[in-house]
Amino acid sequence: MVDPNNRIEGINRLIFEIAxxxxxxxxxxSGLDDEIDAIIVGINMLKEELKSSTVSKNYLESIxxxxxxxxxxxxxxxxxxxxxxxxxxxxxxxKDQMTGKHFAFFTExxxxxxxxxxxxxxxEKHINNVELQFKSKTGSIIPTIVSISxxxxxxxxxxxxxxxxxxxxxxxxAQEELRKAKEFAESANVAKSRFxxxxxxxxxxxxxxxxxxxxxxxxxxxxxxxxxxxxxxRSSGKNLTQLINDILDFSKIESGKLNLEIIPFNFQExxxxxxxxxxxxxEQKGLSFHYHIDAxxxxxxxxxxxxITQVILNLxxxxxxxxxxxxxxxxxxxxxxxxxxxxIKGVVRDTGIGVPEEKKKLIFxxxxxxxxxxTRKYGGTGLGLSIVKSLLQQMDGDISIESPxxxxxxxxxxxxxxxxxxxxxxxxxxxxxxxxxxTYTFDKHLKIxxxxxxxxxxxxxxxMLKKFGAEVTTADNGFQAIDLIKTSDDYDLIFMDIQMxxxxxxxxxxxxxxxxxxxxxxxxxxxxxxxxxKNSLASGMNGHVQKPYNEKQLFDAVNKYVNVAQTPTS
Numbered sequence: 001m002v003d004p005n006n007r008i009e010g011i012n013r014l015i016f017e018i019a020x021x022x023x024x025x026x027x028x029x030s031g032l033d034d035e036i037d038a039i040i041v042g043i044n045m046l047k048e049e050l051k052s053s054t055v056s057k058n059y060l061e062s063i064x065x066x067x068x069x070x071x072x073x074x075x076x077x078x079x080x081x082x083x084x085x086x087x088x089x090x091x092x093x094x095k096d097q098m099t100g101k102h103f104a105f106f107t108e109x110x111x112x113x114x115x116x117x118x119x120x121x122x123x124e125k126h127i128n129n130v131e132l133q134f135k136s137k138t139g140s141i142i143p144t145i146v147s148i149s150x151x152x153x154x155x156x157x158x159x160x161x162x163x164x165x166x167x168x169x170x171x172x173x174a175q176e177e178l179r180k181a182k183e184f185a186e187s188a189n190v191a192k193s194r195f196x197x198x199x200x201x202x203x204x205x206x207x208x209x210x211x212x213x214x215x216x217x218x219x220x221x222x223x224x225x226x227x228x229x230x231x232x233x234r235s236s237g238k239n240l241t242q243l244i245n246d247i248l249d250f251s252k253i254e255s256g257k258l259n260l261e262i263i264p265f266n267f268q269e270x271x272x273x274x275x276x277x278x279x280x281x282x283e284q285k286g287l288s289f290h291y292h293i294d295a296x297x298x299x300x301x302x303x304x305x306x307x308i309t310q311v312i313l314n315l316x317x318x319x320x321x322x323x324x325x326x327x328x329x330x331x332x333x334x335x336x337x338x339x340x341x342x343x344i345k346g347v348v349r350d351t352g353i354g355v356p357e358e359k360k361k362l363i364f365x366x367x368x369x370x371x372x373x374x375t376r377k378y379g380g381t382g383l384g385l386s387i388v389k390s391l392l393q394q395m396d397g398d399i400s401i402e403s404p405x406x407x408x409x410x411x412x413x414x415x416x417x418x419x420x421x422x423x424x425x426x427x428x429x430x431x432x433x434x435x436x437x438x439t440y441t442f443d444k445h446l447k448i449x450x451x452x453x454x455x456x457x458x459x460x461x462x463x464m465l466k467k468f469g470a471e472v473t474t475a476d477n478g479f480q481a482i483d484l485i486k487t488s489d490d491y492d493l494i495f496m497d498i499q500m501x502x503x504x505x506x507x508x509x510x511x512x513x514x515x516x517x518x519x520x521x522x523x524x525x526x527x528x529x530x531x532x533x534k535n536s537l538a539s540g541m542n543g544h545v546q547k548p549y550n551e552k553q554l555f556d557a558v559n560k561y562v563n564v565a566q567t568p569t570s
Contacts, residue, residue, distance in 0.1 A: 326351025
């Protein structure tokens, strides 16, 4: 017979061992299936539960110690049950001080995100990438990315919620630095654009006076010496204008705002008309000048004739500038042709100073020339070839250099470039080129109002327009122009400056249009950016003529908007 006292003593020992954490200690049942055996069975079941719970607890503790992120175990009401040392260290708060408190107490925006989190936990049992801001003991805010998951016990019953929070302070700081850098770059770019626009306006305005009056005077009877001086003034003014255009083009290319036209044009005619004057310049310098255009190149192609001409003339101009004796040779060869496009190879070859081997790649970079002595002797900004390369690449072409062009003499350079041009779908018969007259007259009486606060520019425009045969009225500010329209609105056209004090050209145009003036208003401005042209049109103007302008450009502007036939005069 089993002694009951020994069995009770065994139960006491089992309870003691369990209390000490020895969950492997066992006592057998007596087999009597009495009340004591039932107690033993019950204690053994409790022991297994405790054993399982302790293993889970130890496993969780090992995770707590190994994870570098903040961990929180909360109940369904988000009361903190436990947390790890990372959370305690990062927040500066002891684990015991966090246990038993609501999770929201240690965050800045949990209440705002609570609804979204609850829906996700109920439906998906987890949610990732929630941004929560934790509050440290010192009051500093710690940004985190949080993942939240439902926890289960060994019977698959919901048993709390696990919150894992990754500190993203460094990432946020990097984002902020990147944002500030972006804002700084944008503001610097705006400042640069504003500076370039103002510089362009301030330089173009007096240039217009210099070039305009030079052109007016060259049309008059002059002593040979005076004519020579005026031609020098006009040439210098054109060089300065080209410098301004180069700087503005470089800025547009750099910011990706240079737009190319795709229009039909006669390739041979455009090239001949633009290159031929350089033959005269080369011969004046004692150089031989030859150019050849492949006759198989289609007569009409699609592209931007202005920019293509800019490329060619830059290369030809450089060749003349850097060649003191010998020759300049320009050629265009058709290298590929299809029903939709052609590829043309252009070569500009000279016998000039050449480019050192180590400088060949550098010359296509901005503000770079082959040598500092080149800048001192020949001048220039070093922008030309950079713009040429950028323009060609934007037109799906490219450029390369070979120097010396003549290995025997070790002199000269040869620039080879490619142009890829579309062909028009329907080529219409080209009209024969007409010789443009050097002077112009209107074949009917016109009344034109010029509005400009610069007296020299008023004089230039007035002189040119009166020379064409127009009756000209001037106003040196916007208010005066508005008053003139109120008195009489029978002007055939108004030329409007943009940048004027008190009331600018845009506002003046708006006010004039309110007076039911429907005749053309054309901007006559030194503002050269596309935004200025858009603003001109938006204010009610019909077009835009950029300063400095010449007689032909001014006459063409009138003819475009008033439809005045041009008549050559001798």
